[in-house]
Amino acid sequence: MGVLTSRKTTDSLNQKRYEHFIQLHDALQKQGGLLLVFSPENMYNTCVKGKIYDSTNGKWIDVLTPLPDVLYNRFPGRRQERKGHCKNVLKRCQRESIPLFNPHFFSKWCLHQLFSQHTLLKKHLPYTIRYESKQSIEKMLEHHSFVYVKPSEGSKGKGIYRLKKIAEEQLLAETIKQSQLYQNIEEFLNSSLLDENWLVQQGIDSDCINGKRYDLRIIVVRGQGDYHISGIGIRQSGIQNVTTHVPSGGMIVPFSHVSQRLNIPLIRLIASACGHQLETAYGLIGEFSMDMVKSADGHYYILEINAKPMIFDEAEIQQERLMNLCSLFYQLTKFPSPSITTNNHMIN
Numbered sequence: 001m002g003v004l005t006s007r008k009t010t011d012s013l014n015q016k017r018y019e020h021f022i023q024l025h026d027a028l029q030k031q032g033g034l035l036l037v038f039s040p041e042n043m044y045n046t047c048v049k050g051k052i053y054d055s056t057n058g059k060w061i062d063v064l065t066p067l068p069d070v071l072y073n074r075f076p077g078r079r080q081e082r083k084g085h086c087k088n089v090l091k092r093c094q095r096e097s098i099p100l101f102n103p104h105f106f107s108k109w110c111l112h113q114l115f116s117q118h119t120l121l122k123k124h125l126p127y128t129i130r131y132e133s134k135q136s137i138e139k140m141l142e143h144h145s146f147v148y149v150k151p152s153e154g155s156k157g158k159g160i161y162r163l164k165k166i167a168e169e170q171l172l173a174e175t176i177k178q179s180q181l182y183q184n185i186e187e188f189l190n191s192s193l194l195d196e197n198w199l200v201q202q203g204i205d206s207d208c209i210n211g212k213r214y215d216l217r218i219i220v221v222r223g224q225g226d227y228h229i230s231g232i233g234i235r236q237s238g239i240q241n242v243t244t245h246v247p248s249g250g251m252i253v254p255f256s257h258v259s260q261r262l263n264i265p266l267i268r269l270i271a272s273a274c275g276h277q278l279e280t281a282y283g284l285i286g287e288f289s290m291d292m293v294k295s296a297d298g299h300y301y302i303l304e305i306n307a308k309p310m311i312f313d314e315a316e317i318q319q320e321r322l323m324n325l326c327s328l329f330y331q332l333t334k335f336p337s338p339s340i341t342t343n344n345h346m347i348n
Contacts (some may be wrong), residue, residue, distance in 0.1 A: 001028060001329050002068030004089060007039040013051055013060040020074075020311045025053045027322040033329065036065055040075070040085035043067075043092070049231055069333040070099045072286070072325075074308055078153055091098045099332035101218065101222075101286030102307045106278075108199055109152040111305050114281050120273050126301050131198040134185045138245050146203035149194065161192070162203070162269055165251050204301050205263065207294045212237050214253060216262075216292040219317060220271045220311055221324040223331065224283060227275025229268055230324050231317030252313055266300060267292070274305060287321070 003021060013021075025035040037060070038050030048067060051060040062251040069178050073083045081104055093100040100205075112128050115121040129136055131149065140147045146164040154160065162174040169184040182188040206213040217233040234253040271290060278285045289309035293301050330336065 001033055002071045003035060003037045004038060004071055004073050005039060006076055006080070007041060009127075010037060010039045010042075010051060011331065013037065022053060023311075023318065023322055023335065024325065026055070027319075027326050028329070029166065031326050031330065033326065033327055033335075034065075036063070036068060040089045043085075043089050056134070067096075068098065069335075071101075072329075073100060073102050073104070076308075083107060099284060100283045103282050103284070104307065105153065106305055106307045107152050108150065108154075108206070108304070111278075114251065114277060115274070115302065118273060121270065121277060123269055124300050124302050126204060126303070127202040128198060131194050134189055134310050136200050137185055138333050140200050140202065142230070144202050148199075148201045148203055149192075150199055150201065151193050152197050152199055152339065162311065163188070164203075177219050204293050204303075205296045207296055207298075209236060209257065214266070215303065216294070217288075217312070217322050218267070218271060218290040218292060219287065219312060220242050220254070220290060221287045221321060221328060222279075223324060223328050227272045227285075228270050228324065230320040231312065232262075232267070233314050233317055235313055255314075262294065262322070263300070264338070270300065270302065274302070278305070284332075286332075287325060303324060307343070 003024075009018070021035070021037055028035050034052060036048060036050045036052055038048050042049040046067065046144060048065050050065065052063050053059075054061050057171060071089075073090070075086055080086055090100060090103060092098075109130060112125060115125055127140075127144075129140070130152075131137075137147065139150065141163065148164060149161040149163060151159045158176070160175065164172045164174075166172050166181065170297075171182045171185055171188050173180050173188055184189070206215075208214070214234055214236040217235050219230045219233075220227050221230050222228075232255055234255055234257065236253045237252045270292070274290065275288070277287060278288065285307075287308045287309060289304075290302060291304035291306075293303055295301065312321065
């Protein structure tokens, strides 16, 4: 099983601990598989030069192997993924029928357009427009108490603004690092670098725990013709309200604290619909994560879809994800393996 990543990552495997790769290696080894990490430059005509993990010594070692039976795309750079060696590797997998997932990063705007075509999913999208001028923000703030301005190709909450009108003209702009008051929208725009690749999105008055909003972080893996939830992590806002990402001050809340508030069958239905809609547009989607929010009036909104999910802090969710990924690898390569599971202890 090949893991495609950058040369920078492969060169630093023994200097930094890449926990997701090591955990995936361990899970795959238990089922008799071999995990190979390599960069696009090192895929040749009949072989691949990469690294495998030596569990005994806790080191990654250099190897030369045949072409992988399946390719797991974890390349970290959006721009580099679309050109050069990386693009050639992805095209070659398609040409030689090597199962590949996921094909690329997602664009927030492209996903919004894609999901807007789906009967169910369009009901669960926050109202979103492309940024064109100050009127884009003005019109949204006329109808919503606050809005988010975000880059279409951003991730991990970086670059997001939470905008709220304070007085007739004054605008409060919050980021994951600071809050700043502007006298008007023009002053805000003069200090930012917005262009047509940015989105303006309706802010959701969300359900709260002890006065603080929370999001659902959901990991979804394909298996047996459908998309299954491997786990739901709960993230609560901390010192800032822009994002619930833990590195930005968000907090992990046990799933049991909110499970009775959630409509799990509906969440499953939305997750499955997202997977099939993504597959229709982009081909094989092996896994993705979803950020969802339940509003104060009980409606569910899809906030983000991530093609390359980060490691989950909850050990039981991460373990379920790994086992389901391994089952999918075997399904794609026609080798016998245990069937995918659905994390009964987390979401039933």
